[in-house]
Amino acid sequence: xxxxxxxxxxxxxxxxxxxxxxxxxxxxxxxxxxxxxxxxxxxxxxxxxxxxxxxxxxxxxxxxxxxxxxxxxxxxxxxxxxxxxxxxxxxxxxxxxxxxxxxxxxxxxxxxxxxxxxxxxxxxxxxxxxxxxxxxxxxxxxxxxxxxxxxxxxxxxxxxxxxxxxxxxxxxxxxxxxxxxxxxxxxxxxxxxxxxxxxxxxxxxxxxxxxxxxxxxxxxxxxxxxxxxxxxxxxxxxxxxx
Ligand SMILES: [Zn+2]
Numbered sequence: 001x002x003x004x005x006x007x008x009x010x011x012x013x014x015x016x017x018x019x020x021x022x023x024x025x026x027x028x029x030x031x032x033x034x035x036x037x038x039x040x041x042x043x044x045x046x047x048x049x050x051x052x053x054x055x056x057x058x059x060x061x062x063x064x065x066x067x068x069x070x071x072x073x074x075x076x077x078x079x080x081x082x083x084x085x086x087x088x089x090x091x092x093x094x095x096x097x098x099x100x101x102x103x104x105x106x107x108x109x110x111x112x113x114x115x116x117x118x119x120x121x122x123x124x125x126x127x128x129x130x131x132x133x134x135x136x137x138x139x140x141x142x143x144x145x146x147x148x149x150x151x152x153x154x155x156x157x158x159x160x161x162x163x164x165x166x167x168x169x170x171x172x173x174x175x176x177x178x179x180x181x182x183x184x185x186x187x188x189x190x191x192x193x194x195x196x197x198x199x200x201x202x203x204x205x206x207x208x209x210x211x212x213x214x215x216x217x218x219x220x221x222x223x224x225x226x227x228x229x230x231x232x233x234x235x236x237x238x239x240x241x242x
Contacts, residue, residue: 002182003228004236005220006069006130006155007031008107009046009061012190013204014075023189024050028057031192032064034213038220042066043233045107045130045186048073048093051100062101067232069105070097070126078113087120094124105233107131107186111155115143122149128237130155130184151237155184162187162219163207169215170222182236183228187216 012020035042044061046068051058062068072078073093078086090106097103105128106121113131121129132139132154139154156176161169162185177183194209207215220230231239 001177001223001226001228002236002239003177003223003230004043004153004182004184004233005035005040005230006043006045006107006184006186006233008071008109008159008186008188009044009050010071010075010109010188010190011047011050012193013188013195013200014109016200016204017190021050021053022193023191024054024057027189027192028054028060030213031189032060034217034220035066036064038217038224040220040230041232042230043069043105045069045071045105046097047071047075047109048096049075051093051096055100058097058100067105067234068097068101068103069107069130069233070094070103071107072109075109077110078108078117083117083120086114086117087123090117090120090124090126094126104128105130105237107155111136112138118150127151128153128233130233133158151240153182153184153233153236153240155186156182157185159185159187159191160203160206163191163212163215166215166218169219173219173222174226182231183223184233185219187212192216 070093073089106126108131111133128151134154191212195205
C-alpha cells in the first residue's frame with residue numbers, strides 16, 4: 001500500500017486566523033524531526049507567501065529530502081478568483097517556490113479547484129494535482145475524463161481524522177486505500193500548536209499541540225505495521241499510469 005504523507009504548509013488555520021504563522025514558526029523543526037525519526041518522506045504543499053516569509057524553513061524541508069509542492073500564493077480559494085487572478089496566483093507561487101527546488105505538484109487551498117483552471121497548472125509546468133478529496137461529494141460527481149496532461153491524485157481523509165482518539169482513528173485508517181488506491185493524508189503545521197483554548201471551530205482545535213504530534217506519529221507507525229510504503233506525491237505520480 002502506497003501512502004503519501006503531505007503537509008499543507010500555510011498560515012494558521014485559514015480563513016479564521018491567516019495573519020499569524022505560529023505553525024510554521026513553532027512546528028517545522030519538530031515536525032521535520034519526527035519525519036526523520038520515522039523515516040517518512042513527505043510532500044510539503046507550501047503557499048508562496050510562506051516561502052517568501054520563511055525561506056530558511058523551506059530550505060530545511062528541501063534539505064531533509066522532502067518534496068516541495070505548491071499550495072497557491074495567498075491561500076485564497078480558487079473558485080473566488082477570476083481567471084486572470086487565478087493564473088497569477090499559480091504563476092507567482094510557482095516562481096517563488098522554484099527558487100528552492102523543482103516544484104511539479106499542486107494542491108489548492110481547501111481542496112477546491114475549478115476544472116476550467118487546470119490548464120493554468122499545466123501551462124505553469126505542474127504535472128500533478130491533489131486538489132480533490134475522496135471524502136467530499138464533489139469527488140464522486142467529478143468528470144473522469146477531463147484532465148490530461150495532469151495526473152490527479154485525491155486526498156483520502158481530512159486532517160482532523162489523524163487527531164481522533166486511537167479506536168476511531170485506526171478504524172477509519174484501516175478502511176482507506178486498497179488495490180491501486182494510494183492513501184493520501186494531510187496535516188497542517190498549525191495543528192501542532194496548542195489551539196485548544198481558542199474559539200476556532202472544534203475540528204480545528206481539538207487535540208492540537210503535543211497531542212497532535214503523538215497521534216500523528218502513532219498514525220505513521222500504525223500504517224508502517226500494516227505494510228505501508230511511504231512515497232512522495234511526485235513519486236506516486238511517476239508510478240501511476242497516465
Ligand atoms: Zn490550506
